[in-house]
Amino acid sequence: MSAVETQRPARPFALLGSELALVFRRRRTWAMLAALALIPILIAVAVRVTGGPPSGRGPAFLASITENGLFVSFTALVVSIPLFLPLTVGVVAGDSIAGEANLGTLRYLLAAPVGRLRLLAVKFASIVVFLFAASLVIVVAGAAIGAALFPVGPVTLLSGDTIGTGEYLGRALLLVLYSTLSLLGLGAVGLFISTLTTVPIGAMAATVVAAGAAQIVDALPQLEALHPFMFSHHWFGFGDLLRQPIDWSGFQDNALLQLGWVVVFGALAVGRFTTKDVLS
Amino acid sequence: MTDRAIETVGLVKTFGQQRAVDDLALDVPRGAVFGFLGPNGSGKTTTIRMLLGLASPSAGEIRLLGETMPGRIGAVLPRVGALVEGPAAYPFLSGRNSLHRLDAADPRSDPKTRRQRVDRALERVGLQAAAKKRSGAYSLGMKQRLGLAAALVRPRDLLILDEPTNGLDPQGTREVRNLIRALAADGTTVFVSSHLLSEIEQVCTHAGIMSAGRLVAQGTLDQLRQLGTRRITVQTPDASEAAAVFARLGLDPVDRGDHLEGELRDGLQVEDVAAALVGDGVRLRGLSASGQTLEDLFVALTGEGFDVRG
Numbered sequence: 001m002s003a004v005e006t007q008r009p010a011r012p013f014a015l016l017g018s019e020l021a022l023v024f025r026r027r028r029t030w031a032m033l034a035a036l037a038l039i040p041i042l043i044a045v046a047v048r049v050t051g052g053p054p055s056g057r058g059p060a061f062l063a064s065i066t067e068n069g070l071f072v073s074f075t076a077l078v079v080s081i082p083l084f085l086p087l088t089v090g091v092v093a094g095d096s097i098a099g100e101a102n103l104g105t106l107r108y109l110l111a112a113p114v115g116r117l118r119l120l121a122v123k124f125a126s127i128v129v130f131l132f133a134a135s136l137v138i139v140v141a142g143a144a145i146g147a148a149l150f151p152v153g154p155v156t157l158l159s160g161d162t163i164g165t166g167e168y169l170g171r172a173l174l175l176v177l178y179s180t181l182s183l184l185g186l187g188a189v190g191l192f193i194s195t196l197t198t199v200p201i202g203a204m205a206a207t208v209v210a211a212g213a214a215q216i217v218d219a220l221p222q223l224e225a226l227h228p229f230m231f232s233h234h235w236f237g238f239g240d241l242l243r244q245p246i247d248w249s250g251f252q253d254n255a256l257l258q259l260g261w262v263v264v265f266g267a268l269a270v271g272r273f274t275t276k277d278v279l280s
Numbered sequence: 281m282t283d284r285a286i287e288t289v290g291l292v293k294t295f296g297q298q299r300a301v302d303d304l305a306l307d308v309p310r311g312a313v314f315g316f317l318g319p320n321g322s323g324k325t326t327t328i329r330m331l332l333g334l335a336s337p338s339a340g341e342i343r344l345l346g347e348t349m350p351g352r353i354g355a356v357l358p359r360v361g362a363l364v365e366g367p368a369a370y371p372f373l374s375g376r377n378s379l380h381r382l383d384a385a386d387p388r389s390d391p392k393t394r395r396q397r398v399d400r401a402l403e404r405v406g407l408q409a410a411a412k413k414r415s416g417a418y419s420l421g422m423k424q425r426l427g428l429a430a431a432l433v434r435p436r437d438l439l440i441l442d443e444p445t446n447g448l449d450p451q452g453t454r455e456v457r458n459l460i461r462a463l464a465a466d467g468t469t470v471f472v473s474s475h476l477l478s479e480i481e482q483v484c485t486h487a488g489i490m491s492a493g494r495l496v497a498q499g500t501l502d503q504l505r506q507l508g509t510r511r512i513t514v515q516t517p518d519a520s521e522a523a524a525v526f527a528r529l530g531l532d533p534v535d536r537g538d539h540l541e542g543e544l545r546d547g548l549q550v551e552d553v554a555a556a557l558v559g560d561g562v563r564l565r566g567l568s569a570s571g572q573t574l575e576d577l578f579v580a581l582t583g584e585g586f587d588v589r590g
């Protein structure tokens with residue numbers, strides 16, 4: 001009969017491990033994570049050298065850094081969300097399918113056969129993991145450099161309550177999750193764009209442009225009716241996680257919004273990718 | 281289980297106005313080494329893409345190892361090893377890690393035996409010494425070998441190899457032929473495309489010839505040899521006498537000035553014509569026959585021109 005046994009139980013996660021190894025073995029990934037880690041370091045050093053801005057100027061939390069180094073994490077996240085994180089998401093998501101097509105490995109994955117739906121799912125999962133790692137790097141690097149350059153103590157929340165360092169860790173993790181969640185929609189957009197082309201750099205650029213366009217639409221008063229539907233609408237909404245008690249409504253709205261974008265662009269990506277001819 | 285490894289019916293692929301593959305009826309028996317021949321642009325790779333479910337046919341049906349494609353893709357393709365339009369690997373990964381990655385793509389492949397299978401495949405193509413090197417630093421020939429290794433990481437019932445000797449030196453080409461022979465001896469059906477008949481003629485049991493998207497001939501090599509029109513050419517100072525002999529034998533003589541040509545039909549052999557000419561006292565300066573080889577048939581069916589079809 002057949003030389004190959006085909007009735008084995010499927011191993012759905014085998015490819016995810018390989019995919020993550022692929023992403024995190026690339027020098028490019030580490031270069032991006034290093035660049036993200038540099039953001040809190042730059043902020044902390046700048047504040048340290050200049051003695052800090054007067055209260056109320058600069059990005060949120062900036063003025064609090066001199067009193068408590070742990071705020072470096074929050075400030076760096078505020079600075080990264082609109083630009084630097086979308087840039088890295090653009091690279092990873094834009095490259096996801098188009099990069100394989102460009103290398104020619106896509107045809108060998110499909111002939112393995114990987115299953116087109118399964119490949120998309122694994123690619124999206126790896127984008128999510130990268131997002132989490134990227135946000136985590138910012139927060140961890142921020143806490144580390146903050147602790148090195150500034151006094152560290154109980155953190156005063158936006159609501160005026162004070163929490164200990166243990167609970168700070170919990171809040172920091174929440175912020176990482178919030179940041180990951182916030183960029184899921186963009187990740188799905190990038191995945192879809194990546195199925196349209198065999199030129200990864202084009203897909204990366206288009207994804208970053210989409211991030212910029214969403215923020216512009218979100219900022220134009222004439223387009224106010226569209227604002228709640230932009231995937232960037234809740235990007236700065238994580239302040240609610242720094243109150244006591246936590247106000248979860250923003251988190252929920254954001255989750256619903258991102259889910260919508262993931263469903264719509266995930267479906268578009270599936271529709272496109274499962275029917276397209278792979279001629280690269 | 282059918283005795284056909286590949287069967288297509290009315291297979292068509294159009295790109296815009298162009299019919300890149302036109303009404304293809306491939307018939308590849310199990311156990312065959314099938315040479316899929318045709319000049320550049322004749323539709324070989326496009327056909328292979330459809331066989332593997334990478335591109336969907338504009339019309340027609342495909343059965344691979346008795347199963348319909350692409351409907352049964354998940355069950356069929358694990359049994360099929362492929363090299364399509366050149367090898368591909370992750371330039372930032374070592375050759376070995378590239379193979380690990382591609383093997384992990386199929387959920388049915390066993391991770392416990394992966395290391396062993398990958399190393400065995402690398403050994404088979406003579407790449408074990410370069411297994412740890414970044415595949416981006418491989419030469420063209422090494423990449424081609426890596427592509428072949430990827431097709432061999434699992435035991436296969438069918439191998440579909442698109443121009444496997446591209447980029448290889450004569451030594452490498454010979455090794456690929458030996459590899460194909462060894463695989464065929466194990467019972468694997470091999471479907472191998474080439475634009476160079478000479479590179480694969482020695483290993484094939486069957487062949488199909490593509491021209492401008494159409495399969496213009498297919499069968500065993502012996503069957504194909506029967507198809508060609510055989511011509512005989514003589515050079516002689518006694519042209520008119522020779523023409524008379526040609527006419528008597530039914531050869532439709534064509535006088536080309538310095539030589540005389542005729543078409544051999546109905547089992548008439550070159551030696552019979554030679555004997556008749558000599559018997560009639562025709563003095564011969566030269567006598568040759570063409571159309572006996574596959575190369576002649578290949579040229580006759582696909583044209584000798586250098587121009588590639590648009």
Ligand SMILES: Nc1ncnc2c1ncn2[C@@H]1O[C@H](COP(=O)(O)OP(=O)(O)O)[C@@H](O)[C@H]1O
Nearest residue numbers: 279295300319320321322323324325326589590
């Ligand atoms: N992606 C494509 N878009 C348009 N035309 C294509 C595409 N791929 C192949 N073709 C055309 O189809 C024909 C057959 O190509 P191909 O199958 O690659 O030939 P071969 O492999 O025999 O050299 C060629 O004329 C080629 O230009």
Ligand SMILES: [Mg+2]
Nearest residue numbers: 324325365442
């Ligand atoms: Mg080709």
